[in-house]
Amino acid sequence: MEMLEFTKGKKGFFQSYAVEVDVKDASNATCLYAQWMMSFLIKYETNSSDYKNATLSLSSNVTHDGSICGNDTQAALLAVQFGEGHSWSVNFTKTNETYQADFITFTYNTNDTAVFPDAKRKGPITIVVKDTMHPVQLNNVFVCHNTDSIEAENVTQFFWNLTLQAFVQNGTIGEKESRCDADTPTSAPTVLPTDANITTASTTTLSPAPTTVPKPVENPDTGNYSLKSGNKTCLLATVGLQLNVSQDKPLLININPKTTSADGTCGNTAATLRLNDGNSRFIDFTFVVKNASANVRRFYLKEVNVTLLNHINGSVILSADNNNFSKWDASLGSSYMCRKEQTLEINEGLQIHTFNLRIQPFLVKENKFSTAQECSLDDDTILIPIVVGAALAGLIVIIVIAYIIGRRKSYAGYQTL
Incomplete structure (x- = not known):
């Protein structure tokens, strides 16, 4: 089952679809469930030897052929195919108490000229990276709403709004969640006013709080x-x-x-x-x-x-x-x-x-x-002739003014007795 949800349509924004995959076993019971969103930022070489960035996102024609349930001896596999020859998959292994994702395999096809115009290298390109997901207790659902990313070989993979459970038992999705680190709150939540915590306002007049001047942003660290x-x-x-x-x-x-x-x-x-x-x-x-x-x-x-x-x-x-x-x-x-x-x-x-x-x-x-080779802004030596030139110009102005004043006094003429 797939749930496709268009999230962005503005030029320059990712266009991404939410995908829901429900893998069934031989008895038609759910054994692997996942719902998530993802996009890819790919740098590729053009025929002119320049490098360009391409954004690749899930399209509406997503399939999940090849996904398997897995068991104690075989890894579970979540696999999707989309667009013009692109595919993505992740495998899961388990112990007696936990399951976790092991490796992500991503294949993008540079023959897709809509995404990779003028690509120098043609055909499918596959990368394999280690997943950073922590082990999750069996029967728990792993949830991560915040964005996570993995970088390797000129590809950055983005994931968000993720909900998944591998090795589902008895076809029933677990009720207990295991959250990713990014979703863990780092501060106490804001308490909204209710009838129980609203107090009567005091009649004492309070002075307005002083206006705080925002601190200027300091230069960044090197x-x-x-x-x-x-x-x-x-x-x-x-x-x-x-x-x-x-x-x-x-x-x-x-x-x-x-x-x-x-x-x-x-x-x-x-x-x-x-x-x-x-x-x-x-x-x-x-x-x-x-x-x-x-x-x-x-x-x-x-x-x-x-x-x-x-x-x-x-x-x-x-x-x-x-x-x-x-x-x-x-x-x-x-x-x-x-x-x-x-x-x-x-x-x-x-x-x-x-x-x-x-x-x-x-x-x-x-x-x-x-x-x-230093930039002109750093070259302090050019300031020396500028300073010397300005000083000489000032000296010349002073001499000219003094000369004019002296000549005026010389031609003052005879004074009447």
Whole structure:
């Protein structure tokens, strides 16, 4: 049985369907039940060697062929197929007391030109990742309304509004819930007024509470990020990041490096650094190599993609990209540095402020930054001629004024006796 629910239709938002799968055993009793929503963010290479982001979501033509109940010796399997050759599955194992998800297998088909236009690699691509689900007591239903995500091999999988139970006994879904960590409340719930807790208002006049001035947002902490190709470091980055979102009202968001993980791709002519701050915020920086002359090759920042999700229901709050940058330009084999604040204009509603930036996306040696080419903002030496020039100009003005005053006194003429 499938329950399809259209959740978003606005351009730039995920379009996702809720899927309900009820797997039956030979006696037509429920043995595996699941209801959830999911979407995928996939970075793929185009024929021009650039990288693009594609969003893939469940469509209305979902099937669940191949799902099996499982038993004490065989794993249960929940499998769905959707769209133009895409599929997703997860297997469950159990002990005498618990069950848990083991591995997720996801296959996306780049022949689906509606999702992957101009993809360089054609055909199905499969990734297998370890699920992070904790063991759940048998007969308990696992519930997780908040958004969870798993990243691997240029794919980020998002899950939310999840309800499932594997190895259902006697065909009856359990009544007791096991909640995910994200759903566990961290503070006491708000108590709403009722007849029992409403008290009579005092006649004493109270002074109005003082108006609190919001604290200015401090500069973000600097994070250190790196990518590896095999055992070799292929990209290094040091940067403090701050998002300036102004869709409804201005909002400054500092990216916390302590909760941020780095993923991405390294190549000879293109590289992408993907940052996930652990709070449903994803930032992709794409760098490319250009030939400045026959013997000089340089790299620069070409594209930035930002996705902000609602961590409760998984919907996209903001999805923006700019693929027409020409920033952070430096010679290939060196690093680019800019300690002062810089601003990247993604679109009218989003800016990224960078602090203490140093980046090297190509030809990293011995896990260290190469010699840095500094931005003009950091070059204090240009201030010296400016200051000297201003001082000389001021001195010339003083001399001219003094000369004019002296000449006026010289031609004052004879005074009448």
